[in-house]
Amino acid sequence: MHDANRNRPLVGVVCDRFFVGEHDLHSAKHSYVRALMAGSCVSPVLIPASQDIDSIEGYLDGVSGLLFPGGASNVEAKRYGGPVDAGMLVDPDRDHVALELMRGAAACGMPFLAICRGFQEMNVAFGGTLHADIHASGHSADHLEDIDEDLHTRYRYRHDVELIATGTLSSLAGGHRVRVNSLHRQGVAALAPSLTIEARASDGLIEAYRLSGHDFALGVQWHPEAMMESDALSRALFEAFGASCRRYAALRAAAHHES
Known part of the structure; x- marks a missing residue:
């Protein structure tokens, strides 16, 4: 085996x-696995x-x-006290595992990156609530997915987001505005108290945040895994996540050695 691997x-x-x-x-899309291997230089499991x-x-x-990827399903409304929609596609098994893992990672300082559905899980995990349908709540149709489009077209840039000047993403991007490929129906209603906003869309919807006081615990509503090879911020995001994972691994190894 190669030493780097x-x-x-x-x-x-x-x-x-x-x-x-x-x-x-049980499955995860290869685009996330590929982005972790090529961009973060880690081994996904x-x-x-x-x-x-x-x-x-x-x-x-x-x-x-930990990576919490996007998915076709939505977070169950009962997880955040919202109205139940019998027609909504849900995945209670994923909710169970993802929310517990996210809280556990936060408690031990483990790095994690949450994307799309994972972004929504992150708000719920720490006490926030969601709009079940952002379009019905008055937000732009730019966020919604058109399943009749081919995959490449579907994941194109959809709208701009404004990055908070003091945030992690602004530092990685080297600027305050980027174009992103958001595709989602759920969205943030009430923000969890421990989360700090990193980006907003022009319609006011929160599109990224971080867990305050954590080395790397970041959620983005868009899909950096789909644009990593061509988009500078997407590449920088996965590289920063990988660097944090290596710091965490080194600190844990040192602690085990001392004990």
Whole structure:
């Protein structure tokens, strides 16, 4: 095995759970795996979504970072006290695992990156609420996905976001405005108290935030994994995440050595 690969920290990727025909599957899109390997220079491992998992400690002990990716489903309304929509696609197994892992990572200082559905999970995990349908709540149609478009067209840049001048993303971007490829129906209603806003869309919707007082715990509503090879901020974001995972792995190894 090449030394560079041997020394890469493990990063857990939370799976979705869904059926294809009669087959019950756990999966994550390859675009996230590829971005972690090429941009963050880490080794991804998939974490299944199951309500049968009653302890997340073993996963937290085994990885040096976590990625909470996008997904087709939405966070269940009961997780944040919202009205139940029987027609909404949900994944209670992923909710169970993702919210527990996110809180556990925050408690031990583990780096994590939350994208799209993961971004929404992040707000809920720390006590925030969501709009089940941002368009119905008065926000721009620019955020919504058109499933009739081909995949490349669907993930094009959709709208600008304004980056907060003192934020992590502004530092990585070297500026205060970037164009992003947001595709989502849920969105932030009430922001969790421990989250600090990193970016807003022109219609006021929060599009990125960080967990205050944490080395790297960042959520973005858009899809940097789809643009990493061509977009400077997307590349910088995954590189910064990887660097934080390596710092965490080194600190944990040193602590184990001392004990």
